[in-house]
Amino acid sequence: MTSRLNLFKSRSNLSTSPNTTAPSNRMAKRPNEPPKMQKQRRVAVMGFRAVGKTSVTVQFAEKGFSEDYHPSIENTFHIGIKVNGKEYEIEIIDTAGQDEYSLLQRQYTVGMHGYVLVYSIANKYSFDIVKNINDQILNALGTEKVPRVLVGNQKDLVSQREVSLEDGQALAQRWGCAFTETSAKLNENISKVFAMIIEEIQKDSAPKEPKTACSVM
Numbered sequence: 715m716t717s718r719l720n721l722f723k724s725r726s727n728l729s730t731s732p733n734t735t736a737p738s739n740r741m742a743k744r745p746n747e748p749p750k751m752q753k754q755r756r757v758a759v760m761g762f763r764a765v766g767k768t769s770v771t772v773q774f775a776e777k778g779f780s781e782d783y784h785p786s787i788e789n790t791f792h793i794g795i796k797v798n799g800k801e802y803e804i805e806i807i808d809t810a811g812q813d814e815y816s817l818l819q820r821q822y823t824v825g826m827h828g829y830v831l832v833y834s835i836a837n838k839y840s841f842d843i844v845k846n847i848n849d850q851i852l853n854a855l856g857t858e859k860v861p862r863v864l865v866g867n868q869k870d871l872v873s874q875r876e877v878s879l880e881d882g883q884a885l886a887q888r889w890g891c892a893f894t895e896t897s898a899k900l901n902e903n904i905s906k907v908f909a910m911i912i913e914e915i916q917k918d919s920a921p922k923e924p925k926t927a928c929s930v931m
C-alpha cells in the first residue's frame with residue numbers, strides 16, 4: 715500500500731555523532747496560532763553496526779548523506795510527518811549498533827511504539843543479527859504483535875549483495891511485519907520506512923473486531 719506521506723519539516727536532536735549536530739530547525743509558529751494536536755510516536759532504529767541506521771535516520775530528518783562512518787552511542791530525533799492525512803511527531807531513537815553479544819537494553823522496550831530493524835543487503839551477518847534482535851524484542855515484550863518494519867539498507871551496493879530481496883521479504887512475511895529495501899545514500903525508500911512504521915503502529919492500535927459475537931437475549 716502506498717501511503718500519502720507529507721513531511722512537515724521539523725527537527726530537534728540530541729546527538730552524539732558529528733554528522734548530526736546541525737541546530738534545531740522547527741517550523742516557526744505564527745503568533746496566536748493554536749497548537750496543533752499531534753500524535754506522538756516513539757520508534758527505535760536497531761540493527762548491527764554500520765548497516766546505516768544513522769544514515770537512514772539522518773536522510774529522513776535532514777535530507778543528507780555522509781560517506782563517513784561515526785559509530786553512534788545514541789541519537790534522538792523529533793520529526794513531524796503526515797501519513798494518510800494525520801499528523802504525527804515521531805521520536806526516533808537511533809541506537810548504537812548491536813551484535814550477537816548485545817542484550818536488549820530496557821530503555822528500548824519501555825514506551826516504544828514500534829521498531830525499525832535494519833540490516834545491510836551487503837552483509838549476511840547483519841541479517842542474522844537482526845533476527846536475534848527481533849527475538850529479544852518479542853521475548854522482552856511477551857508478544858508477537860509488535861509494530862515493526864524490516865529494512866534492507868545499502869541496496870545501491872548491488873555487486874556486494876549477500877542477502878536477496880526474496881530472503882528479506884520472506885523473513886518479514888514470517889514476522890508479519892512491513893518490509894522494504896532502502897538506500898540512504900541515494901535516498902531511496904527512506905521516507906517510506908517511517909510512513910510504514912506509523913502505519914504498522916496504527917494497525918496495532920486500530921479497534922479489533924470482537925472474536926465472538928454478543929447475543930442479545
Ligand SMILES: Nc1nc2c(ncn2[C@@H]2O[C@H](COP(=O)(O)OP(=O)(O)OP(=O)(O)O)[C@@H](O)[C@H]2O)c(=O)[nH]1
Pocket residue numbers: 761762763764765766767768769770780781782783784785786787809810811812867868869870871896897898899900
Ligand atoms: N553505499 C551506501 N553506504 C551507506 C548507506 N547507508 C549507510 N552507508 C554507509 O555505511 C557506513 C555506516 O553508516 P551509519 O549510518 O553510520 O551506520 P550505523 O548503523 O548507524 O552504525 P552504528 O551507529 O555504528 O551502529 C557509513 O560509511 C555510511 O556512509 C547506503 O544506503 N549505501
Ligand SMILES: [Mg+2]
Pocket residue numbers: 767768769784785786808809810811
Ligand atoms: Mg549509527
